[in-house]
Structures are given as C-alpha cells and as structure tokens.
Amino acid sequence: MAQVDYDHLDERLKRLAAKDEVVGLAVAVIENGDVTFAEGYGVTRLGGDPVTADTVFRWASLSKGVASTTLGKMAQEGQLTLSDTISQFNTSLRLPLGGEKVGTLEDLLSHKIGIVPNAYDTRLEDGGNPVDIRKSLARLKRVCPVGDCHTYQNVAFDTVSEVVASVRGLSFEDVVELELFQPLGMQNASFGLDALKSSLSWAEPHRKLRSSPKPVRRTVNQSYYRVPAAGGVNGSILDLARFAQAQMGLEPDVLNADTLTDLHTPRIYTRREQSSMSRRYGGHLRDARYALGWRVYKYGTPGYRVVGHRGAVDGYRSLILFDPERDSGVVALWNSNARTPVGVQFEVMDMIYGLEPKDWMQLDTNRG
Numbered sequence: 001m002a003q004v005d006y007d008h009l010d011e012r013l014k015r016l017a018a019k020d021e022v023v024g025l026a027v028a029v030i031e032n033g034d035v036t037f038a039e040g041y042g043v044t045r046l047g048g049d050p051v052t053a054d055t056v057f058r059w060a061s062l063s064k065g066v067a068s069t070t071l072g073k074m075a076q077e078g079q080l081t082l083s084d085t086i087s088q089f090n091t092s093l094r095l096p097l098g099g100e101k102v103g104t105l106e107d108l109l110s111h112k113i114g115i116v117p118n119a120y121d122t123r124l125e126d127g128g129n130p131v132d133i134r135k136s137l138a139r140l141k142r143v144c145p146v147g148d149c150h151t152y153q154n155v156a157f158d159t160v161s162e163v164v165a166s167v168r169g170l171s172f173e174d175v176v177e178l179e180l181f182q183p184l185g186m187q188n189a190s191f192g193l194d195a196l197k198s199s200l201s202w203a204e205p206h207r208k209l210r211s212s213p214k215p216v217r218r219t220v221n222q223s224y225y226r227v228p229a230a231g232g233v234n235g236s237i238l239d240l241a242r243f244a245q246a247q248m249g250l251e252p253d254v255l256n257a258d259t260l261t262d263l264h265t266p267r268i269y270t271r272r273e274q275s276s277m278s279r280r281y282g283g284h285l286r287d288a289r290y291a292l293g294w295r296v297y298k299y300g301t302p303g304y305r306v307v308g309h310r311g312a313v314d315g316y317r318s319l320i321l322f323d324p325e326r327d328s329g330v331v332a333l334w335n336s337n338a339r340t341p342v343g344v345q346f347e348v349m350d351m352i353y354g355l356e357p358k359d360w361m362q363l364d365t366n367r368g
Contacts, residue, residue, distance in 0.1 A: 068293025205315020
C-alpha cells in the first residue's frame with residue numbers, strides 16, 4: 001500500500017519550483033521497489049524549456065556512488081580486492097609518508113587516506129591537471145594515519161578511475177557504461193561536458209548571488225569533469241531512480257547482495273557530517289557514518305537505517321536517500337545552488353515512514 005501522498009507531493013514541488021532561488025528541479029520516488037513518481041518542474045534555464053523526467057543534470061558527488069559501485073562489482077567478480085593497497089595499481093596518487101603503500105582501496109573509497117579534507121580542490125578549479133595534483137599530495141602534512149580518520153576528497157578519490165583503467169584496460173567511463181549504465185537501462189546517463197550539452201534536454205547551471213534577486217545563469221564548469229569518479233556523471237532523474245533501485249538490491253543480475261553489503265557497510269563515523277545534520281535538521285538524521293562512496297544514517301525515531309549521498313558543483317545540486325529494507329526512497333536533481341530542495345528527501349521519507357509531516361522545504365515557514 002502506498003504511503004506517499006503524490007498529489008500532495010506534486011503540489012508542494014510546484015510551490016518549491018516557483019521560489020525565486022529555484023530554476024529547475026526533478027524528483028523521483030521509489031516506493032516498494034517501483035518508480036511511482038518521476039516529474040520535472042521549472043525550466044532548464046531562465047526563459048528556457050520545461051524540465052522533464054528525461055532532462056539531464058550533473059550528478060556532482062553522487063558520481064562517487066557510481067565509482068564505488070563499479071569497484072565493488074569488480075571485487076565481487078575477482079578482478080581485485082578492496083583490501084588491495086593503492087600502490088598495487090598504476091595510479092598517480094602519492095600520499096604523505098608513502099601512505100599509498102599501506103592505504104587500501106577500502107580506505108580510498110571511504111575517504112580515510114589521512115590528508116586534509118578536499119585536498120587541492122582549488123588547484124583543480126584553477127585548471128590544474130588531476131594527475132599532477134595527485135602526485136603533489138605527498139608533500140602535504142598528514143592529518144592522521146591512513147585508515148584512522150575521515151577526510152572527504154575529490155581529486156584523491158578520482159584515483160578510482162585510474163584503478164579501474166589499470167585493471168580493465170579500458171577507460172573508467174567505458175567500464176561504467178558497460179557494467180552499469182547499459183544493463184540498468186540508464187539511457188541518458190553519461191560523462192563529461194560534451195555529452196551533457198548533446199543531450200536532447202539538459203539543465204544549465206544557475207547560482208544565486210547576493211547582488212541579484214534571482215539566480216544568474218552560469219557557464220558549465222569543466223573542473224570536476226576532469227575527475228570523473230568524483231564528479232563526472234550526468235543523467236536524468238529516471239536514470240538516478242534506476243540507479244537507486246539497483247542499490248536497493250532490485251537488480252541482482254547487475255549488483256548482487258554481497259556487493260551491496262560491501263558498499264553500504266559503514267567504515268567510519270563522520271563527526272563533521274553529524275554536526276552539520278544536527279545543526280540543520282535537529283537530529284532527524286543521526287549516527288552519520290561513511291561506507292564506500294555512500295553515507296549511512298539513522299533516520300527519525302526509532303532510527304530507521306537509510307543510505308544516501310548529496311552532491312554539489314557550481315550551479316547544480318543532487319541527492320539520493322533510500323531505505324534498502326523497504327525498497328523505498330527519493331532522488332532529486334536541480335540546477336541552482338538553492339538549499340530548500342534538500343528538504344524534499346525528508347518530506348518524502350517522513351511519508352514513507354508515516355511520521356508527522358514537517359515543512360522541510362520551508363514553503364510555509366522561514367527557518368534559519
């Protein structure tokens with residue numbers, strides 16, 4: 001029996017899309033294993049065409065779940081093991097005190113490689129070559145021994161793309177296409193700027209500036225496309241919904257239960273994430289932990305186990321949150337830096353769990 005009131009959700013999303021800071025938005029719901037809702041709202045750019053369920057957005061850091069899933073699948077097929085050290089592969093990553101010689105693929109996927117968070121992202125944004133940047137990471141001061149603490153990464157995380165290419169003899173992008181996009185029917189999923197712009201419908205980025213009452217159209221930033229495992233995926237909301245279904249175990253021929261257990265088993269408590277969740281959402285998400293390219297939380301009361309991630313790159317935002325036991329969840333993509341759409345995940349999951357509704361999208365109240 002459906003728990004989500006889809007007419008109510010549609011009305012709420014129409015109101016959300018009408019807010020000044022929101023340009024375009026796409027949302028899908030998976031309930032009891034089925035994609036029961038997939039709609040677009042707003043426009044692909046100011047003055048442009050309506051967003052549809054097939055409109056392509058950047059997924060930003062949701063790409064990390066795609067990358068970890070690719071490695072997890074390779075591990076289950078015996079092509080590598082997650083306990084292999086990073087240095088066993090032909091990669092450019094160099095860590096302080098030779099950390100790549102002891103750090104494992106599991107450490108890499110769970111951001112436990114001992115360097116400052118988001119190391120040298122600014123160099124990437126300034127046009128630096130990811131290979132050169134990864135080599136230079138060895139000169140950083142170690143913040144903890146490899147495996148001891150969680151420090152979120154982008155340039156370093158993209159070492160995954162080099163590992164995949166080293167083992168398979170194909171580009172990371174080609175392997176993902178063959179192993180995930182095609183078998184899961186992710187018809188509009190792709191990598192890179194050219195693929196984004198060649199989509200029949202694609203959402204252009206916008207950013208709200210202090211000096212402007214409405215978001216301003218941006219040029220698509222190429223930087224994070226150069227680290228495809230960390231932030232290079234494009235896709236529609238239907239593609240993201242299909243990927244979510246696979247993460248729930250609904251595509252066992254592509255991703256088996258053992259692979260998903262590996263991917264979603266927490267490896268480390270993320271104190272910084274927990275502090276952010278408590279400050280913004282009053283403990284609705286708690287016990288924040290990081291698995292392999294995925295975040296894991298306890299949701300609401302009594303504390304349902306949910307898996308998810310969020311993404312952000314200039315002019316785009318994304319999220320995925322699901323309960324793998326209930327085969328239910330929500331995904332969203334939008335082409336601005338607005339924060340209010342983050343509340344979509346809570347409004348949907350509260351309905352799925354039958355919890356008391358709250359104005360998480362801030363349509364009727366103003367929360368600081």
